[in-house]
Amino acid sequence: MITILASVISMLAPLVTGAHIRADVVVTDRPDGLQLARHVVPTAETTGVLGGDLGSAPTMTAARAKSRVVYLNRNGVTITPGANDSRVNRSSVTTQQASIDPWVVSSTTWTDTVTCLREIFAPFDITFTETDPGNVAHLEAVFGGSPAQLGLPPRVAGVSPFSTSCAIVEHSMVFTFTKIIPQDARMICEIQAQEIAHSYGLDHELLASDPMTYLSYNGKRSFQNQDAACGETSARPCGVGATSCRATQNSFALLTERLGAAGAADREAPVVAITAPRDGARLAAGFEVSATADDDVGITLAQLVIDGVATASLTAPPWKFATPAMLDGGSHEISITVTDGVHTTTSTIEVTITVAAPSPDDGDGGDDPVAGCQVGSSGGSIGSLGAALVLLGFVVRRRRDGRGGFRL
Incomplete structure (x- = not known):
């Protein structure tokens, strides 16, 4: 045939x-x-x-x-x-x-x-x-x-x-x-x-x-x-x-x-490396962590760990994690831990979270009726005008006398 x-x-x-x-x-x-x-x-x-x-x-x-x-x-x-x-x-x-x-x-x-x-x-x-x-x-x-x-x-x-x-x-x-x-x-x-x-x-x-x-x-x-x-x-x-x-x-x-032989034990640990951000980076909260991971059998789980606490996990690539937007300022330890179900490997970096300084409008301006101008502001014409207006609003009372004038 x-x-x-x-x-x-x-x-x-x-x-x-x-x-x-x-x-x-x-x-x-x-x-x-x-x-x-x-x-x-x-x-x-x-x-x-x-x-x-x-x-x-x-x-x-x-x-x-x-x-x-x-x-x-x-x-x-x-x-x-x-x-x-x-x-x-x-x-x-x-x-x-x-x-x-x-x-x-x-x-x-x-x-x-x-x-x-x-x-x-x-x-x-x-x-x-x-x-x-x-x-x-x-x-x-x-x-x-x-x-x-x-x-x-x-x-x-x-x-x-x-x-x-x-x-x-x-x-x-x-x-x-x-x-x-x-x-x-x-x-x-x-x-x-x-x-x-x-x-x-x-x-x-x-x-x-x-x-x-x-x-x-x-x-x-x-x-x-x-x-x-x-x-x-x-x-x-x-x-x-x-x-x-x-x-x-x-x-x-x-x-x-x-x-490998059928039923052979997994002898090789996975390999993992954080590719971004770099170790020692200074950045704002909410940044993304990226990593590469490889294993002879296959990665079954990857976890993002911040200061020793697991915060997110993935079971398939790409290995990219978002960090919390409210992460406190200062130094933090960032780790990616991967496992193939038998072996576990970790890559760790340290980063510093920077906190932006408050803007001038973030202060307590009280009930100042002159749009934030401060009484006693040094030197500037706007500060002087504000002080004068406040003073007039507090002590001046206009009164016309019989001769068409004003008196305090």
């Missing part, structure tokens, strides 16, 4: 518009007539940080992955081009805005596909979800559509970003094009497993029982705990193009290193 399908696809290939091989996409053939692709992402694309603004590019690392939640999306998606960021459906694979059709499939086939992926990745600290995690660090594994929707050749069954240094591509989006694949849950699962693993820095290898292989195999594949040569049909160094990141590959060991 697969051979017949591949023949039909080959005959239709010239009719498919937009199907071309881009210079940054590496496409290789499988024995069943399908192809898989890797979009080469330069390691230099490391401008963002986890927990930053959504507009920042995600970081690629070679240590433990932060994106250890995988969103299994069969509902269709519209993606925009750019640095990979599953939080906003942005992918380096496409060169223009593109929509991937949903995978319309029986509930049985979908359930079997999800179960298969969970079984293959069961040894590792990774979570699969069918609900969009939103701003939580995650990979997005898309099922549906066809390669032409991303401008790829018509036989490409799956594609993933792949770092030139075999590093992790955080917040990656990977694709399995179910319109050109037989509706076989195990086959689709193993293709998607390979695409997911590419984003964790794994290359193809010459071990037929491993999901990272292009070789034929009759059984159920799983990540193997043994060294194997990289390559599709013949051995080559692990990596892409002229780069080489390792001589051989142990997929099980690499995923354990980059995802």
Whole structure:
């Protein structure tokens, strides 16, 4: 059946518009007539940080992955081009805005596909979800559509970003094009497993029982705990193009290193830094406190603490807090405390709240009838006039005598 399908696809290939091989996409053939692709992402694309603004590019690392939640999306998606960021459906694979059709499939086939992926990745600290995690660090594994929707050749069954240094591509989006694949849950699962693993820095290898292989195999594949040569049909160094990141590959060991073992304790504490205001700043009450925070598992809570008292909390970035508008003048200790549910880390600065001096109108002017002019004001003409008017109003009584004059 697969051979017949591949023949039909080959005959239709010239009719498919937009199907071309881009210079940054590496496409290789499988024995069943399908192809898989890797979009080469330069390691230099490391401008963002986890927990930053959504507009920042995600970081690629070679240590433990932060994106250890995988969103299994069969509902269709519209993606925009750019640095990979599953939080906003942005992918380096496409060169223009593109929509991937949903995978319309029986509930049985979908359930079997999800179960298969969970079984293959069961040894590792990774979570699969069918609900969009939103701003939580995650990979997005898309099922549906066809390669032409991303401008790829018509036989490409799956594609993933792949770092030139075999590093992790955080917040990656990977694709399995179910319109050109037989509706076989195990086959689709193993293709998607390979695409997911590419984003964790794994290359193809010459071990037929491993999901990272292009070789034929009759059984159920799983990540193997043994060294194997990289390559599709013949051995080559692990990596892409002229780069080489390792001589051989142990997929099980690499995923354990980059995802952690299933059930492993969280050993790393979060990192937090207050970015504004600066330590020692003098400012008015009601100022904003901003911080960056990062953790290998994820920040579950951040708190603003003023002089030892927690005053506000957040459970998701951006980590920005407003301080009380009535904060007393003087020196105050400002802290941001973050936790991943196991470890807690705090960043602290000291600031001084300045209180504005009262304006002249804020004093007690009494019932002075001369609009604040003070009796006895020194020197000025306004003060002298005010004093004279008050005196006249108090002691003068006008009385006309018979001779047309006045008397006191």
